[in-house]
Amino acid sequence: xxxxxSYWNKWYLAVFLFLVTQILIFxxxxxxxx
Amino acid sequence: xxxxxxxxxxxxxxxxxxxxxxKSRTSKNLDGYFLSNRSLPWYLVxxxxxxxxxxxxxxxxxxxxxxxxxxxxxxxxxxxxxxxIVICIFFVPxxxxxxxxxAYEFLENRFDLKTRTLTSFLFLLSRGLSTGISIFAPSxxxxxxxxxxxxxxxxxxxxxxxxxxxxxxxxxxxxxxxxQMIIVFITLFIVGYIAVKLLPDAIGFTRALHKSGEMGKxxxxxxxxxxxxxxxxxxxxxxxxxxxxxxxxxxxxxxxHSQVGRYLTAKNVKESRKGLLxxxxxxxxxxxxxxxxxxxxxxxxxxxxxxxxxxxVGLQEAKQTVKKDSLIxxxxxxxxxxxxxxxxxxxxxxKTFKGVMQRALPDQKPNDTNFIFLWFVKENLxxxxxxxxFAIIFLAAWGSIAAALNSLAACSVVDFHKKFFVKKGTExxxxxxxxxxxxxxxxxxxxxxxxxxxxxxxxxxAVNILGSLFYGVILGIFLVAFGMKFIKGHAVFYxxxxxxxxxxxxxxxxxxxxxxxxxxxxxxxxxxxxVLQLFTKQKRCSNRTLFGKYIxxxxx
Numbered sequence: 001x002x003x004x005x006s007y008w009n010k011w012y013l014a015v016f017l018f019l020v021t022q023i024l025i026f027x028x029x030x031x032x033x034x
Numbered sequence: 035x036x037x038x039x040x041x042x043x044x045x046x047x048x049x050x051x052x053x054x055x056x057k058s059r060t061s062k063n064l065d066g067y068f069l070s071n072r073s074l075p076w077y078l079v080x081x082x083x084x085x086x087x088x089x090x091x092x093x094x095x096x097x098x099x100x101x102x103x104x105x106x107x108x109x110x111x112x113x114x115x116x117x118x119i120v121i122c123i124f125f126v127p128x129x130x131x132x133x134x135x136x137a138y139e140f141l142e143n144r145f146d147l148k149t150r151t152l153t154s155f156l157f158l159l160s161r162g163l164s165t166g167i168s169i170f171a172p173s174x175x176x177x178x179x180x181x182x183x184x185x186x187x188x189x190x191x192x193x194x195x196x197x198x199x200x201x202x203x204x205x206x207x208x209x210x211x212x213x214q215m216i217i218v219f220i221t222l223f224i225v226g227y228i229a230v231k232l233l234p235d236a237i238g239f240t241r242a243l244h245k246s247g248e249m250g251k252x253x254x255x256x257x258x259x260x261x262x263x264x265x266x267x268x269x270x271x272x273x274x275x276x277x278x279x280x281x282x283x284x285x286x287x288x289x290x291h292s293q294v295g296r297y298l299t300a301k302n303v304k305e306s307r308k309g310l311l312x313x314x315x316x317x318x319x320x321x322x323x324x325x326x327x328x329x330x331x332x333x334x335x336x337x338x339x340x341x342x343x344x345x346x347v348g349l350q351e352a353k354q355t356v357k358k359d360s361l362i363x364x365x366x367x368x369x370x371x372x373x374x375x376x377x378x379x380x381x382x383x384x385k386t387f388k389g390v391m392q393r394a395l396p397d398q399k400p401n402d403t404n405f406i407f408l409w410f411v412k413e414n415l416x417x418x419x420x421x422x423x424f425a426i427i428f429l430a431a432w433g434s435i436a437a438a439l440n441s442l443a444a445c446s447v448v449d450f451h452k453k454f455f456v457k458k459g460t461e462x463x464x465x466x467x468x469x470x471x472x473x474x475x476x477x478x479x480x481x482x483x484x485x486x487x488x489x490x491x492x493x494x495x496a497v498n499i500l501g502s503l504f505y506g507v508i509l510g511i512f513l514v515a516f517g518m519k520f521i522k523g524h525a526v527f528y529x530x531x532x533x534x535x536x537x538x539x540x541x542x543x544x545x546x547x548x549x550x551x552x553x554x555x556x557x558x559x560x561x562x563x564x565v566l567q568l569f570t571k572q573k574r575c576s577n578r579t580l581f582g583k584y585i586x587x588x589x590x
Contacts, residue, residue, distance in 0.1 A: 008307065012119045015314045019115045022318055023272070026108070026254040033247030 035180065039421030046217065046425035047194065050210055050432065054198025057209040063461040067203035067468045068135055068444040070299040078208050079309025082296040083287075084316070085211030085433035090172035090191075091404065093218070093324065093430050098403035100328025101335075104251040106270045110549070111321050113280030117287055118314030122307040124516050125288045130303045135448040136441075137294040137512075144515040146523035147453075152530065153508055154449040157291055158442060160504050162475065165438040166192075166482020172431050173483065175404045176424070178347040179412065188483045195432040196476035199439050200469050204299050207436045214429040221426050222327065224419065225411070229330035232414060234337050242333035249381065251329055254322075269547045278549030281556055282502070285509035292434075292441040331410045336377050342368040342387050344402035344409045348395070357394035364390060435479070443471035502548045503541060506555020507533050513556055514563050521567045529562035 035043075060066035074082075099107045134140050138157065142150035169192035176191075177184040198206045230239050237245070246252055258264055258271030268274065287293045287310070300306035342365050343349045353361055364387045371380040391400045411423045447468050452459070459467065507530050514526050537555045540546065546554070 008122070011307070011311050012122070015115050015119055015311050018315055019112065019318065022322075023112065023255065026322075030252060030254045033243050033252035034250075 035420060035424070036417045038418050039424070042418055042421035043425045043428075046422065047190075047428055050213060050429060051194060051197055053213055054195075054202055054206045054210040058198060058202030058206045060203060060205045062465045064135060064447065064464050064468060066205070067465055068295065068440065068448075070203070070205040070208060072299060073301050074205075074208055074299045074305065075301065076305040076308035076312065078212055079297050079300045079305060080312045080316075081212040081215045082208040082299070082437065083293060083309060083313045084320075085215050085430075086292055086296055086437035087286075087317075087434070088215075088218070088430055089168045089434040090427045090431035091168065093222075093427060094172060094175055094404045094407055096321065096324035096407075097328030097331055097410075098406040100251065100325040101332045101406045102403050103270075104246075104253040105322075105325050105329065106253045106256050108254060108318065108322050108325055109256070109270050109272050109275030110279055111283075111318050112272065112275040113277065114283040114287075114317050115314035116276070116280050117283035118310045120284060121288045122310055125294075125512075126297065126303055126306045126310070128516065129294065129298060130306065134298070136445050137289055137291045138445065138449055141511065141515060145526055149511065149523050149527045149530070150449065151453075152527065153289075153511055154445050156504050156508060157289075158445055160501050161290070161292060161438055161442055162478060163482060164501055165435055165442070165475075166479040167486055168431065168434060168438075169479055169483035170486035171404070172427055175408060176427065178345060179405060179408050185484060188480060191428060191431050192435055192476070192480045192483055195436045196439065196473060199436040199476070200472045203468070203472075204295065204440050207440050208296070208299060210436065211433045214426075214433045217422075218426045218430055221419075221422050222324065225415070225423065226323070226327055226330065228415060228419070229327060229334060229410075232334055232338075233330075237333070237337065242330065245336060246329045246333055249332075249378070251332055266546045266550065267544075269549065274547060274549045278547070278553055281509060281552040282505060282549060285505040285512075285552055285556070289508045289512045290441075290505075291445055292438045295441040295444055296437060328407070331406060334410070334414070339369075339372045341409070342384055343391060344405035345400065348391070348398070348400045348402065351398075352391050352394040352400065355394045357390055360390050361387070361394065439472050439475050439479070442475040443468055446471045446475070502551050503537055503555075504534070506552040507537060507559055509552065510556040510559025510563075514560055518560070518564070521563050522570075525567040525570060526559070526563045529559050529566055532562055533558035 061071055065071055096107070129137065129140060132140055132143060134143075136154065138150045138154040141153055169188055173184060173187040173191045176182060177187045198210060202209075230242075233239075233242055243252060256268075256271045258268040258273055264273075265271075297306040297309055300309060349361070352358075364383055368380050368383040368387065371377075371383055388402070394400075408423070408427075411420055415423065447464065451467060451471070452464070456463075456467075510533060511526055511530050514521050514529075533555055536558055537551055540554060541548075541551060
């Protein structure tokens, strides 16, 4: 049960970090092209 | 369109229908028809979720939106991955444990029959109308651009898919959506490649983006702050995207049965979660790419002359009004500015032209955004590919309409027919009834699309707003159901009705952009249900104990 919870927590973290990374990349693209 | 384009269009559409019928075999009961026996793997759930959300208008509006307003529209999707996480943690396990057929069945379990019926009714009303519009909206673009008869276009857009949706239910819907999405993605990549190739030799991909950036189109991240502070009426910025978009996605994926019905088809909780989380990973890049197509088309039209206004039918209509002379004069100025390579001036004239169009036809709210992508396709892409692009518009429409019909039939049968009309039918009778409801909703939506033609663009806007007026309140009911166990049916029912009235009032005051209405609606239901419960509880429970419960509920 604990390992399953930890498995899903990693998924949630991955989705969250991927979003943050995208926003940062978009921010740099915005700065670069403006 | 050439003969080859017609052949490709017809073959693609026929292939999808045949594939849908081929995949129609399922067990003859409601579990098989509405939930595909809860047997689908995560990737089918993912395609189904994406195919349901991405309608034809997504592919028509996206590039046009970037062309007119820049890349900032992508921020609208920033809240979606966060909503996927919340749905996976709280919503999916509950729906799965209770083995519900519809999202609203859970509300009777948690509150009472009236709350379930009210919420299901709100869903049927808004989804039924919006599905009719999602047939009409791409049809009007195609018929105006190609000169096709609007009624026949509506019939193909909303009618043919009924064949496999009716015969195969959720299973046929999911399998066809998989194929539809694969064809859509491959075709869009080819269009992107060709759009880059069509740029002048001296202008590469990066220079095109720089040029677009100079004209304010690479505004991917915006904050919504002006000299006067935060602009609450600014539609797309990082805050409205993250917060408003989060509530919108939470209510759409967590409480709209056209989406809930997709991940209920998964074989277990694990497959549902994987499908939803993968959607959270791919959605933003997908929208980014669709918008980038718009930027490439914008760059293309900086070096190649496009029309001053992309909707020719609307333009001709406007030229019949008192604004005729202004429009002709502006068109001549635009042509002259482009001929003398004053592109910035030409872009400014195009903007002014749009304003005059809106004053010429104030009731129709004219807008050529949806026409830009297909105009580009029609005028510049090679023979064969044009037919394929038109096919993907139909396929995208079919994917979302099929899922909507399946979910409308599911709620009608499970939340109303079995509850109020025929409580004890055999499995086979229920299965047959489900077919008739699917057909009935299909016909209803086509009728709405036919009426929509007579009313025009203002109806599209009205229905879009209608959705955002209801979503927040429905979400609020579900959030109370999941997170505030001490609140009972009466409190949440009346809180929902009061909140709905307040949301309509706020909308009429026109003080915030529509994305915020979702968050406000949900918060209103939570606060009002808490207050109402406090009054009804006071008779039986001491204030001190109750206060402790409230604090705990808010904290947890």
